[in-house]
Amino acid sequence: RQSIQQTYDLTRYLEHQLHSLAATYLSYLGPPFNEPDFDPPRLIGAEAVPSATVDFQEWHSLNDNARLAANYQAYSHLLCYLSTMDGKSPVAMPTLRHSLAHFRASLQGLLGSIAGIMASLGYQLPPTPTDGTPPLRSQFLRKMDDFWLLKELQTWLWRSAKDFNRLRKRVPPSAVMLHLESRGF
Amino acid sequence: VQQFPDTESHIHYAQLGTDVTLQCGSVDRDAAVTWTANSTDLDASHLNGSRLVLRNVDLSHSGQYSCYEGSSWHLKYRVNLKVGTPPKEPALMCRSNNYPSGFYCSWHMPIPTYIPDTFNITVMHDSKEIVCDMDVSLKNRCYIRYLHLFSSKKYKVTLTVTNALGSSSTSISFDEFAIVKPDPPENVVAKPIPNNARRLLVTWQYPSSWPDPDSFPLKFFLRYRPLIIDQWQHVELSDGTTHIITDAYAGKEYIIQVAAKDNEIGTWSDWSVAVHATPWTEEPKHLTTEAQGAETTTASTSAFVVPTTTSIGNSEEQGS
Numbered sequence: 055r056q057s058i059q060q061t062y063d064l065t066r067y068l069e070h071q072l073h074s075l076a077a078t079y080l081s082y083l084g085p086p087f088n089e090p091d092f093d094p095p096r097l098i099g100a101e102a103v104p105s106a107t108v109d110f111q112e113w114h115s116l117n118d119n120a121r122l123a124a125n126y127q128a129y130s131h132l133l134c135y136l137s138t139m140d141g142k143s144p145v146a147m148p149t150l151r152h153s154l155a156h157f158r159a160s161l162q163g164l165l166g167s168i169a170g171i172m173a174s175l176g177y178q179l180p181p182t183p184t185d186g187t188p189p190l191r192s193q194f195l196r197k198m199d200d201f202w203l204l205k206e207l208q209t210w211l212w213r214s215a216k217d218f219n220r221l222r223k224r225v226p227p228s229a230v231m232l233h234l235e236s237r238g239f
Numbered sequence: 240v241q242q243f244p245d246t247e248s249h250i251h252y253a254q255l256g257t258d259v260t261l262q263c264g265s266v267d268r269d270a271a272v273t274w275t276a277n278s279t280d281l282d283a284s285h286l287n288g289s290r291l292v293l294r295n296v297d298l299s300h301s302g303q304y305s306c307y308e309g310s311s312w313h314l315k316y317r318v319n320l321k322v323g324t325p326p327k328e329p330a331l332m333c334r335s336n337n338y339p340s341g342f343y344c345s346w347h348m349p350i351p352t353y354i355p356d357t358f359n360i361t362v363m364h365d366s367k368e369i370v371c372d373m374d375v376s377l378k379n380r381c382y383i384r385y386l387h388l389f390s391s392k393k394y395k396v397t398l399t400v401t402n403a404l405g406s407s408s409t410s411i412s413f414d415e416f417a418i419v420k421p422d423p424p425e426n427v428v429a430k431p432i433p434n435n436a437r438r439l440l441v442t443w444q445y446p447s448s449w450p451d452p453d454s455f456p457l458k459f460f461l462r463y464r465p466l467i468i469d470q471w472q473h474v475e476l477s478d479g480t481t482h483i484i485t486d487a488y489a490g491k492e493y494i495i496q497v498a499a500k501d502n503e504i505g506t507w508s509d510w511s512v513a514v515h516a517t518p519w520t521e522e523p524k525h526l527t528t529e530a531q532g533a534e535t536t537t538a539s540t541s542a543f544v545v546p547t548t549t550s551i552g553n554s555e556e557q558g559s
Binding site for chain 1: 503
C-alpha cells in the first residue's frame with residue numbers, strides 16, 4: 055500500500071541524496087557554478103523545467119488531486135531532463151555518473167510512488183512530457199541548465215515534503231485503503 | 240552645512256581626530272571676537288583671527304560653540320559641533336521566524352559613528368525589488384511578506400548606511416529556505432509523575448509566531464541534565480509537544496530546555512527558557528500525616544498529642 059508517509063520519507067531521502075550529489079556535480083562544473091553566491095538569471099533552456107515557485111494562497115488552497123498532479127508533472131519533466139545531464143561526457147567522473155544514475159533511479163521511484171497514491175485515490179495521471187532531445191547549446195549554457203536543474207530539483211523536493219505533510223494530515227490512510235478495496239485489490 | 244541667519248544654530252559635523260576650523264559666521268576674519276564652548280570661554284590660543292581652531296578633535300569636543308563680537312558681547316554666530324566617524328560596514332541579518340508568511344531583516348552598526356545615521360535597504364528577488372516594510376516598534380528592522388513560496392531564486396538584500404561624513408553598505412544573498420529559523424518553543428512545563436521516581440513529564444507549545452503548524456510542522460530538540468552535572472542529555476522528537484524523561488536520577492533537580500526546527504528546512508531555534516523540576520520522591524513514612532495520624536490514634540490513649548509536622552524531605556527540597 056502506497057502510503058503518503060512512505061512517499062514523504064522517500065522525498066526526504068532524495069533530498070539528502072541530492073545534497074551531496076549537487077555539491078559533487080557543481081564542483082565538477084567548476085567556477086562560477088560552485089560558488090555559494092552564484093545567482094545567474096534563468097535562461098531559456100531551464101524554462102522547460104517546471105518551477106516549484108507558487109503563489110502562497112494558491113498553494114495553500116490546492117486540492118489533493120491538484121497537489122499530487124503538480125508533483126507528478128514536475129518530476130516527470132525533471133527526470134527527462136536529468137537523463138540529458140552532462141555526466142555522460144567522457145571527462146565525467148565515474149563516481150559522479152554512478153551517483154547520477156542512482157539518484158535517477160530513486161527519483162523514478164518517487165514518481166512511481168506518487169502515481170500509486172494518485173491511482174489509489176482515483177485520480178487521473180497528468181500527461182507526461184515527450185522525451186524531446188534538448189536543443190543544441192554551448193557547453194556553458196548546458197552547464198547553466200544543469201545548474202538550474204539541480205536548483206529546481208532541490209526546491210521541488212522541499213516543496214514536495216510540505217505537500218506530503220499536508221496530504222498526510224488530510225488524506226487518512228483508510229481513504230487509500232477503501233479505494234484500493236473498491237477497485238478489487 | 241546650510242547658511243542660516245547668523246544667530247540661528249548651525250550644525251557642523253567633524254571627523255574624529257581631524258583639525259576643525261569654525262568661522263564666526265560672516266564676521267571679518269581679523270575682527271576681535273570671543274568664542275565659548277557650552278558657555279565656557281575659550282582662551283585666545285585657539286583663535287586664528289576671528290576663527291576658532293580645534294586640533295585633533297575627539298568626542299568631548301562635541302557641543303555648542305558661540306561667537307561674540309569683541310566688546311559688545313553681541314552674539315554673532317552659534318554652531319553645534321558634532322564629532323563622529325563615517326559609517327563602517329553595517330551588520331545585516333535576515334531571518335524567517337514565521338515561515339511561510341515572510342521574513343524580517345535587522346541590522347546594527349558594529350562600530351558606532353556617534354552622529355546620526357540613515358539606513359536604506361533594498362530587497363531584490365527574481366530581478367524585482369520587493370518592499371521591506373519598516374517595523375513600527377523595533378528600530379533597525381523591516382519585514383518582507385512572501386508572495387510566492389518555493390522559489391529556487393535567491394533573495395539579495397543590500398543595506399546602505401549614510402551619515403554626514405560618508406556612507407557604507409553591505410549585501411547578503413540567500414535562498415528562501417536557508418533563513419528559516421523558528422522562535423523557541425513556548426510555555427515549557429516540566430512536572431514529576433506521581434509514583435515514578437525516575438520520570439519527568441515535559442510539555443511545551445509551538446512558538447506563537449509560527450503561523451501554519453499543519454503544513455509546516457516543527458520538530459523539537461529537548462536537552463536536560465541534573466543541576467549537579469554539566470553534561471546535557473539530548474533527545475530529538477519529530478512529532479508532538481510532550482515527552483517523558485524516563486532516566487532521571489531520583490530526587491535530583493533537573494534543568495530542561497527545548498528548541499524547534501522546521502521539519503525539512505532551515506536551522507534550529509534558540510533554546511527555550513529553562514525550566515526546573517525534580518522527579519517524584521516517596522514521602523518518608525514516619526513523618527507523613529497518615530503515619531502521624533496512625534500514631535495519634537494510638538497516642539490518644541497516652542497523655543501526649545503529637546503536633547502535625549511537614550515532611551522534612553519536602554521542605555528541604557523546596558528551599559533550594
